[in-house]
Amino acid sequence: MEYVWKQKPKADQVIIDQLSKAINVNPTLSNMLINRGVESFSEAKNYFRPSLTQLHDPFLMKDMAEAVDRIQQAIANEEKILVYGDYDVDGTTAVALMFGFLRTFYPLVDFYIPDRYKEGYGISENGVRFAADQDFKLVIALDCGIKAIEKVDLAKRLGVDFIICDHHTPGEQLPDAVAVLDAKRKDCDYPYKELSGAGVGFKLIQALAGKRGMDNSILDAYLDLVAVSIAADIVPITGENRILAYYGLDRINNTPCPGLKALMLSSKLEKDIGISDVVFKIGPRINASGRLEHAKASVELLISTDLEAAMERAKVVDEVNATRRNFDENITKEAFEMIAAQEESLDWNSTVLFKDDWHKGVIGIVASRCIEKYYRPTIILTESNGKATGSARSVVDFNIYEAIEECADLLDQFGGHMYAAGLTLSVENVPAFQEKFEAVVKRRIKAMHLRPVIEVDDELLLDQINYKFYNILRQMAPFGPGNPEPVFRISNVYAEDVIVLKDKHLRFKIVQDGQVTTPVCLGFGMADRAKDPDLTTVNMLQGKMRFDIVAEMRENVFRDKSSLQLYVKDIKFD
Structure with a gap:
């Protein structure tokens, strides 16, 4: 597939110079920060050193006071509370954090995940009737419910109250629930609109903890689950999401809950776990149960309090995920064949x-x-x-x-x-x-x-690629939508020491103005990208043809030795 390389705009030179002077970085870094909404010393401080104190007051969200009061009422009256959530990663992590928080001080709580095949997405009639039949007086719905007009009306007739915690776009009419928490409501003035479903759930427990006089540090235990939801649901990593993801990843890397620890071990993730690791390794495993069987298994894993039990549950989830991959590959092949036909x-x-x-x-x-x-x-x-x-x-x-x-x-x-x-x-x-x-x-x-676009932050010369530069780049993490990993263009180079790995990947060095790179270039899936066998990428590289690349800068650690590498996203020959 041919990519369009789109150079990000160059900021006003005056602003670049002011920011460079204020935070003592080079103009390339200043321009990158400005393109990410960082233009002053205070904004740079918040960006590079995010703090949980920067989180917004949860009571700024429309209906938050009503939601907290209803939960407090349920607890005072010893009513049964049902935590209800969608079957994807965002939904199951949201259920796990809400259920996990409530059960620390209130025993009359349970959770419910709809069956993808029998009930479908969102609040189902089966779920509502289950709540009524089991004498649950309050349902807290997470990552779903914003359009469940009829189901919430049915619940009211059956004597069941609903609190909706959603982040999807509302329709013209909202459900007649006790509270509808969704920053995308037209009448909601909450400052940040892009929370994940679990993020909205976190704001609710933040508000509830405050109302009950709990120490804010109690909430730290749920940040790892929020970070997983942010990564897997592909929401922007800006504003509050960036703060939550930053601290959530720190917890994942240091003190994850037993369920996530078990998933990390089964995924062979050990350290420096980032957003992409969650997206491609942890997220699919959590998702697998809801895709093929029942997502209840994923919630049970995530709320595990014992690592040994969590490992057993993770093993089952891993097996389901392997089956999911087989379905995925076979159906994708059929879909491609249908399009070709x-x-x-x-x-x-x-x-x-x-x-x-x-x-x-x-x-x-x-x-x-x-x-x-x-x-x-x-x-x-x-x-x-x-x-x-x-x-x-x-x-x-x-x-x-x-x-x-x-x-x-x-x-x-x-x-x-x-x-x-x-x-x-x-x-x-x-x-x-x-x-x-x-x-x-x-x-x-x-x-x-x-046409797929690769956005390029700036052009670099080879002598600019060094650890001093890279060490600042990695402080810009976590990366994701709204805060993408920096991509650089390196022009007019040719290759040396070209090696083909596993018949499809490339490893090579590049030379610019007689200077050979210290970082090795890795091009995944780039060994054979042309129909003409004489014009494959590997042949053109070995033929010393001039080319430009766009690449991300990464660190590779092997046998306790660190080195910089360039992960090539695309190559264009003269």
């Missing part, structure tokens, strides 16, 4: 695929795989309980939720946000939906949305 669809601006026997638990992953190959808004549908149900994923800067919303007349229900959504419709409506969705996307999308 429909040659006319290659000119489409979207992909909508339906196959009635695909596993519902992995279709979101398959949608992401299709975007990696074809790079266009994608919806993968399968049949479940007589309906077509699907997962949608989008490309950078295209709002797939709004595109789906325009097709609402063909849908039974839908929900989500800019880059990911879920939907349900009648099987017979699939062809009509496919055509209408394509028409909507074609009208809305711009040509620049259909």
